[in-house]
Amino acid sequence: MKKQHENKYAIYLLTDDLLHIIYKKGKSIDLEAAQIIVRDRMVIQEGVSLLVLCDIRELRIVNKPARDFFAIEGSLFIKALAFLIDPPVTDAMSEFYLSTHRTPMPTASFSKKSEAMDFLQKATMLAAVICMLPWNI
Amino acid sequence: MPNSDDFRVKRIKQMLLEMAQGNFYHSLDPSDKNDNVATLIVMLNMVNEEIRASFIHQGFVGSKHTPQHLVQMAFIIDTMGMIEMVNQNTCSTLSAFHTELVGSPFVNTLTEESQRKWLKKQKSITNRECSDSTMDLVFKTSEGLLISKNCNISTFGGKTESPNKILLSTILFTKGESFAKGIWGNALRPGKESKVPRVKLSHEDIRKIREVHDLIITNLDHQLPHLKDLAHQMGTNEFKLKYGFKQLYGTTVFKFLIQERLRKAKTLIQFSSLSLKTIAHMVGFKSIPHFSRAFKEKYGNTPSSLRK
Numbered sequence: 001m002k003k004q005h006e007n008k009y010a011i012y013l014l015t016d017d018l019l020h021i022i023y024k025k026g027k028s029i030d031l032e033a034a035q036i037i038v039r040d041r042m043v044i045q046e047g048v049s050l051l052v053l054c055d056i057r058e059l060r061i062v063n064k065p066a067r068d069f070f071a072i073e074g075s076l077f078i079k080a081l082a083f084l085i086d087p088p089v090t091d092a093m094s095e096f097y098l099s100t101h102r103t104p105m106p107t108a109s110f111s112k113k114s115e116a117m118d119f120l121q122k123a124t125m126l127a128a129v130i131c132m133l134p135w136n137i
Numbered sequence: 138m139p140n141s142d143d144f145r146v147k148r149i150k151q152m153l154l155e156m157a158q159g160n161f162y163h164s165l166d167p168s169d170k171n172d173n174v175a176t177l178i179v180m181l182n183m184v185n186e187e188i189r190a191s192f193i194h195q196g197f198v199g200s201k202h203t204p205q206h207l208v209q210m211a212f213i214i215d216t217m218g219m220i221e222m223v224n225q226n227t228c229s230t231l232s233a234f235h236t237e238l239v240g241s242p243f244v245n246t247l248t249e250e251s252q253r254k255w256l257k258k259q260k261s262i263t264n265r266e267c268s269d270s271t272m273d274l275v276f277k278t279s280e281g282l283l284i285s286k287n288c289n290i291s292t293f294g295g296k297t298e299s300p301n302k303i304l305l306s307t308i309l310f311t312k313g314e315s316f317a318k319g320i321w322g323n324a325l326r327p328g329k330e331s332k333v334p335r336v337k338l339s340h341e342d343i344r345k346i347r348e349v350h351d352l353i354i355t356n357l358d359h360q361l362p363h364l365k366d367l368a369h370q371m372g373t374n375e376f377k378l379k380y381g382f383k384q385l386y387g388t389t390v391f392k393f394l395i396q397e398r399l400r401k402a403k404t405l406i407q408f409s410s411l412s413l414k415t416i417a418h419m420v421g422f423k424s425i426p427h428f429s430r431a432f433k434e435k436y437g438n439t440p441s442s443l444r445k
Binding site: 030 | 397401
């Protein structure tokens with residue numbers, strides 16, 4: 001299954017079990033933009049949970065309402081999430097987001113695509129184990 | 138040079154000074170650069186937003202101050218897009234003189250992106266006799282700081298056949314004044330018999346309560362253990378958990394859980410084809426009637442009406 005979609009803010013590339021989202025340059029993400037981004041992602045996924053590789057290297061502004069939305073509504077149907085970053089700016093952005101928002105799925109940032117893919121594969125197995133534990137304190 | 142290190146560091150300094158004075162509504166343009174100064178700007182913007190949000194939920198809970206919604210900036214704009222009037226607060230917020238603003242194009246107070254948005258909006262509303270709407274705009278101060286605001290925009294006409302004008306205003310949510318001094322202050326101040334919170338939350342307590350918050354967020358689809366058990370698991374007691382959670386997040390543990398579950402449910406209803414029953418179970422509701430009732434209470438519509 002291969003699918004491609006594009007909106008004002010991002011390009012979506014869907015292969016069998018991986019969704020690759022590439023954010024466009026110079027876009028400022030507010031709540032309205034975040035809602036469009038998540039809506040389009042969910043429509044593409046058709047209710048199937050996937051691994052998501054999110055290329056945020058060109059992002060500079062994601063405001064708080066958008067960050068809050070991504071953390072709750074935006075976490076639906078994601079098995080594991082890897083941010084592709086380009087230090088220092090997007091490294092700081094992802095670190096800030098992950099330290100202020102707890103996401104229910106395994107999430108991490110990488111500057112190399114191969115490492116990100118590696119993480120996603122391993123995280124799927126880990127997530128399956130964690131899901132079986134109720135209230136994993 | 139707008140992109141030189143010196144220039145950007147000056148802007149950072151200016152923003153830090155504003156923050157030191159308690160003004161958390163500014164932001165800085167991060168530019169396209171990918172360097173250490175741009176990183177600092179991005180971090181500063183995000184920290185500023187987090188502080189602003191925490192003031193709203195923590196600063197207001199149990200506060201003896203009355204929260205106020207005050208008009209921060211107000212502009213009257215003519216059909217040509219020129220500013221006819223501004224209030225004094227606008228001048229101080231944008232760090233500009235009254236004479237600089239009045240008679241100049243309104244777009245001059247906005248960032249480039251907002252200028253485009255505004256011109257489009259202005260075109261569509263000037264012909265309407267009376268209208269009310271809102272839109273997000275980013276203002277820039279004369280010192281180069283950015284202020285992102287949700288603006289109320291009203292068009293209105295006078296008694297004569299003069300062309301319509303636009304009233305644009307922004308609101309500032311503030312903690313407001315404390316109780317007045319003197320005789321009025323005594324009349325308004327709570328008496329000795331009124332309840333004063335006696336529980337003192339330590340940093341450790343606050344850390345534990347935040348952990349409970351994170352635990353709920355990451356386990357929305359699981360049933361919440363009894364609060365007593367949850368408190369013991371986290372190394373605190375039920376009373377501190379209940380009281381502290383309300384203090385920190387302005388709501389009860391249970392209401393918070395329901396609210397976060399409903400947020401997810403709403404998105405699932407809108408953008409997935411899953412059945413309502415599946416959605417209810419996915420977000421942690423055991424009973425469908427309970428889910429429908431809670432949903433209607435929060436969003437004013439039943440889950441099924443959102444699908445139609």
